[in-house]
Amino acid sequence: MALNTTFKAIADPVRRQILEELRQNRQSAGEIAAHFNLSQATVSYHLKLLRSAGLVTVTKEKNYLYYELNASVFEEMLTWLYRFSGKQGDDNNDEA
Amino acid sequence: MALNTTFKAIADPVRRQILEELRQNRQSAGEIAAHFNLSQATVSYHLKLLRSAGLVTVTKEKNYLYYELNASVFEEMLTWLYRFSGKQGDDNNDEA
DNA sequence: GAAGTATTTAGAGAATTTTCGAAATAGTTT
DNA sequence: AAACTATTTCGAAAATTCTCTAAATACTTC
Numbered sequence: 001m002a003l004n005t006t007f008k009a010i011a012d013p014v015r016r017q018i019l020e021e022l023r024q025n026r027q028s029a030g031e032i033a034a035h036f037n038l039s040q041a042t043v044s045y046h047l048k049l050l051r052s053a054g055l056v057t058v059t060k061e062k063n064y065l066y067y068e069l070n071a072s073v074f075e076e077m078l079t080w081l082y083r084f085s086g087k088q089g090d091d092n093n094d095e096a
Numbered sequence: 097m098a099l100n101t102t103f104k105a106i107a108d109p110v111r112r113q114i115l116e117e118l119r120q121n122r123q124s125a126g127e128i129a130a131h132f133n134l135s136q137a138t139v140s141y142h143l144k145l146l147r148s149a150g151l152v153t154v155t156k157e158k159n160y161l162y163y164e165l166n167a168s169v170f171e172e173m174l175t176w177l178y179r180f181s182g183k184q185g186d187d188n189n190d191e192a
Numbered sequence: 193g194a195a196g197t198a199t200t201t202a203g204a205g206a207a208t209t210t211t212c213g214a215a216a217t218a219g220t221t222t
Numbered sequence: 223a224a225a226c227t228a229t230t231t232c233g234a235a236a237a238t239t240c241t242c243t244a245a246a247t248a249c250t251t252c
Contacts, residue, residue: 011107071182086167
């Protein structure tokens with residue numbers, strides 16, 4: 001359920017690029033949008049998906065919305081993937 | 097480029113379930129299809145995407161095509177994700 | 193409180209993805 | 223080689239995702 005949303009969120013190249021941007025430091029929606037050749041509305045749409053996947057969190061300051069990474073959700077994906085990497089990890093099969 | 101194909105491949109729940117199935121043991125296309133409420137053609141389509149993402153390999157035997165996991169490609173995804181997991185991994189920024 | 197700035201939401205079109213049934217391919221068995 | 227089995231490919235419909243412009247929200251500053 002949650003994992004599905006998360007994997008879908010990360011499947012889009014624009015959204016992965018946004019995550020890369022945020023890896024450096026938190027940024028406002030406008031700053032993020034400035035890195036792309038897309039409308040502000042489109043970037044906002046991508047940010048919404050990242051938010052609902054839990055990959056980023058938002059904090060309001062003045063009239064800016066600052067986005068930053070939320071590391072813990074990445075770890076869920078890592079856990080899921082790790083079981084396939086030949087390391088013969090735990091056998092939990094939930095939530096494919 | 098390759099990473100994009102791989103992340104897209106893993107974004108679909110049917111395909112993730114196929115990977116789960118293959119984690120137990122290799123299976124023919126028909127065996128895989130039997131686990132789903134989908135036509136053989138549809139499962140074949142998903143298998144093609146998994147194949148072109150490099151997540152599975154195929155070997156022919158009699159007139160069966162056996163699919164099995166290819167662990168190494170999972171590791172590429174793990175590497176990409178790991179950098180976001182708070183562990184402050186390497187700084188390589190290629191191929192978002 | 194009016195004007196301005198930052199951002200999201202709404203509505204709609206374009207593009208991509210998923211699905212199916214039918215036909216094609218390829219190998220096997222008799 | 224004819225009939226059978228396993229699987230893929232084709233063509234098209236349905237569903238989902240991505241994008242845009244325009245309008246709405248919400249906060250700040252003058």
